[in-house]
Amino acid sequence: MTDEYTAHHLQVLEGLEAVRKRPGMYIGSTDSRGLMHCLWEIIDNSVDEALGGYGTRIDVLLRTDGSVEVRDTARGIPVDIEPRTGLSGVEVVFTKLHAGGKFGSGSYTSSGGLHGVGASVVNALSARLDVEVDRDGKTWAMSFHRGEPGTFDGQGPDAPFTPFRAASRLTAVGKVKKGVTGTRIRYWADPQIFTKDAEFGVTELEQRMRQTAFLVPGLEMAIRDERDATADPIEQAFRFDGGISEFAEYLAVDPPVTDTWRLTGSGSFTETVPVLQPSGTMIPTEVERRCEVDIALRWGTGYDTVSRSFVNIIATPKGGTHQQGFEQGLVKAIRAQIDQNARKLKVGTAKVEKDDMLAGLTVVLTVRLPEPQFEGQTKEVLGTPAVRQIVSNVVNTALTAQLTSTGRDDKVQAAQVLDKIVSEMKARISARAHKETQRRKNALESSSLPVKLVDCRSNDVSDSELFIVEGDSALGTAKLARHSEYQALLPIRGKILNVQKASVGDMLSNAECAAIIQSVGAGSGRSFDLSAARYGKIIMMSDADVDGAHIRTLLLTLFFRYMRPLIEDGRVFAAVPPLHRVIVIYPGSKPNETIYTYSEAELHALLAKLGKAGRRWQEPIQRYKGLGEMDAEQLATTTMDRSARTLRRVHVDDAESAARIFEMLMGSDVAPRRSFIVDSSDRLARDRIDA
Template sequence: SYAASGGLHGVGASVVNALSERLDVEVDRGGKTWAMSFHRGEPGRFADDGEPGPSAAFTPFEDRSELRVVGKAARGVTGTRIRYWADRQIFTKDAAFQLDELETRARQTAFLVPGLRIVVRDERGDETVETVYQYEGGISEFAEFLAADAPITDTWRLQGVGTFTETVPVLQATGAMVATEVERECTVDIAVRWGTGYETITRSFVNIIATPKGGTHQQGFEQEVLKVLRTQVEQNARRLKVGNDKLDKDDALAGMTAVLTVSLPEPQFEGQTKEVLGTPAVRQIVAQVVRKELGARFASTKRDDKNQTSLLLDKVVAEMKARLSARAHKETQRRKNALESSSLPAKLVDCRSSDVAESELFIVEGDSALGTAKLARNSEYQALLPIRGKILNVQKASISDMLSNAECASIIQVIGAGSGRSFELPQARYGKVILMSDADVDGAHIRTLLLTLFFRYMRPLIEDGRVFAAVPPLHRVIIRHPGSKPNETVYTYSEKELQALLTKLQKSGRTWHEPIQRYKGLGEMDADQLATTTMDRSGRMLRRVRLEDAENAGRVFELLMGNEVAPRREFIVDSSARLERERIDA
């Protein structure tokens, strides 16, 4: 039982002791009853006269704490009793035990450990109230207890075991900690049922520890349920009349009640309160169990299983059709919303030309660069839209969060072609969209955030080759000419290019002005320099953002900008060896 168990915070007994005026512990073991007492955290003895209480005379231990024998225990009997009195110097006068929370925890634990008997007895009033919790059905009964709607399916149990290896520090006989690869076993037990309602209720646990914010085990479960149901819908597409539409996660999980439990040694949690499981390998193990067990339900030839799986497919397809109908209705009603109105943001510096093919929108980082860009632009066909620093990471955010973000909403509004599935490329107001950010790490981050917005909500612009990244120079070298001939200005775009230029000048015996100007941002350039290098069509350099492989691009954006931290951390660690120190703009 101790191979896969754990507490919640790791400080329970010590915190209770610290907050108690008196705490007594009795342990039955080895035919004896051992005892120890504490007064506000200090060990000692109470001189009880009758009923024990915190007001009894207390004598602290002078030398060291010790266990005392206070009675005999029957052979083979073990157990622990803890009794404590809350310290009224710490708690307010009206503080009281929350009986509802204690009963909820007792009920939950009794469900998770079949056959365990837990008694909650409230003796505070004139009459003692006692509640006993004991469930032989385990998490199957738990799922039935949580479900509030009529069932479509029975409560299905999905059970399995998987193994994985991980590298952990192991204490050697010499006293040294050595990184060692060990094999772990993960046991999966899931109770799941679908009902007629729409609410999704999921409770997940690791070693009987509740993980209310989910983790890798819940991700693996939900992703695989969606995959299995999608596969079944595709196989029954003609009967279900679904066409090319696909289920999404909300369709598959609507009306589902699930209790997910996994047991494994030394799980990795995110945070002290253990609300999120972080062990990466558990995701795949849970997914394999769900794939095998749920797949077997759909492949079963039993009459009950066939009826229930058929009803389940009907339900999830009905959810999908309702969602698509609601979205279509919403899109027909949203012809004049905030993003499609005729009024444009005040901060937009628009161009005069109405020729879409000729016009260009520069999205500029910061107001300082905007001031220079206003003077450097050709106002006939170049428009400017400043953004304030780093916009919202839309890969993680919901659509409502994206639309309520001022910077994202301004960009969509200025381009004027809508967003998401309602995006209409012919409605775009500009032929080119050029992202103009500083040539440093922050500028690259801002460019990535902007590309994430375009990739997720305005992808046709990228597919049509209309999104570009400006390439401002890094250095400005003024080459001296002898006599009255004017000096020559050369811009370089990388450290390597600068060194090659300087070597070439040295070999030819030519000199240059020191120090060489190193641009830290667009705001350091004057208007002529910015126009010549970055905005004037005759001499600028642009990088076209291409979308050669949409699926691969989707994976990259999810890795770099998505919700899952573990794969991104692995990518950073694995790629660190390829990083050149000289490339860091320190």
């Protein structure tokens, strides 16, 4: 550092030097994320061709030597001479920043590439890049070393390289049949730029290719991973003709409330942009743009929101004006319909909010327009202002038409959606009311807790336990058996509502479900707040028979659907009450011994052991049909006393898999459940059936 600072200290980075000096500006980072971004740039160029109707297949090959190759069957990069530079089209695309056919020249009506830097940036950051183009009956080839055109004497990036001196040459290396076109690009990422641990993620690549295949119906995307030389290559291909409707069904994680609805439309707007004139000057010109909107959405029974948005098939994970327009149109259309049906839906004075409408919604939002404005080269946020109002108008118009359709199925689904949204609103208001109350209320204060809750005295959440007890008879015994300092009791009457089949409104209006949610005190659904839960353990204490198992299943369905964080945090348990009570008789004055068994197999093993030892036991052996048959001492000793009881913790290792199992076993669709029962009957332990 010196005090002197003159024009001699200024540097002008020419051509691709700027990319190599500041790669993060163009690809975000130089780790695996940046490496993948380079690959997306090459793939997206091929996808833009498919969007224009050229080419039906794109192949990506991960080679053993660390290179990656992208092949397509599109028109092929132009090989003729570009007049202003005097270079071939191939060299212009790969060596000149902001060069391409996506600047309003008419080659693309909509595309993901906008800035003309994708291929040239990848070339600049590659130790070697080879390109082959099938066009005009020939195969043309050219190679580059860190962005500089030339020839390699051998294979791989370490082969001797000779740059072109006088003029670059695009070489014809073969012939192809008439009409055959396409491009093959193979490159080796430069180790001087990328970190040592940067690598291509196959899972991420498969997800992106599957996503693209959904967005471009009829396009086949294939990947072949050859990097492990000791194993067979991993191959995967994706093609979906159903488009974004099929994409929405794939993304959905819950049973449907509606079919997948398609909302389509378009709108025009004008904007002033610099237009390149034949003379080479840029003149601000007012041009008319057309924005095409295509949306697939469906509501499900859950409360999670799954949203994907795209502009010209480029994902915009951080949203933008199109996402804002969708939400604006959604709110306007839904509120209008709820206002018209306020009396029927029993809305009252409350007002539905956006989050109520998004609960259980799966949506794929796509817009297509020429030259959209993005924030940065990574294109994560759409910035074109006019798109917001266009999308809002399309959503408002199309969704209103869907909700007011006179078709029989449409009317039923519209009613179910509005009822679900109103139920979400009521659940949100109820959860907020619960949250505003204190966790504990003493006898001098008012309480919103259920009347039948027998609460504990402790305010220490981590030490407290809530026993959900089956029946009032068991409650009476449990009151005497519990430790009132930290054990609370909530009786339920029989089998609660199967919430996998019921709507949110039915669940909230069910007395048993409402009592459980109130007692836990943390709300339900998307408004559930684990930190507000009033108990450290939730223990299901039901009879050791088939009915008790059914009640546990219904309770678990309620917890999994509406209070899942409790399970994920390991706070839900099942008590293990005994099935038999065996009194072993001792001779003389020695007191008899009481042994509890928890299954038929355990009982038979115990009796065999006692018989072998010459011991006698009291007949008949007591078999507990329910918790109410135990006295307080027996219940405390076997099920409630921390020093002697056994608890089974309920946990979820794979939430999506668990959701599918809950839907199959507890959902409305009977056929899959019947098939499961028939197929699994040979694995049934018949001695566990209480018959």
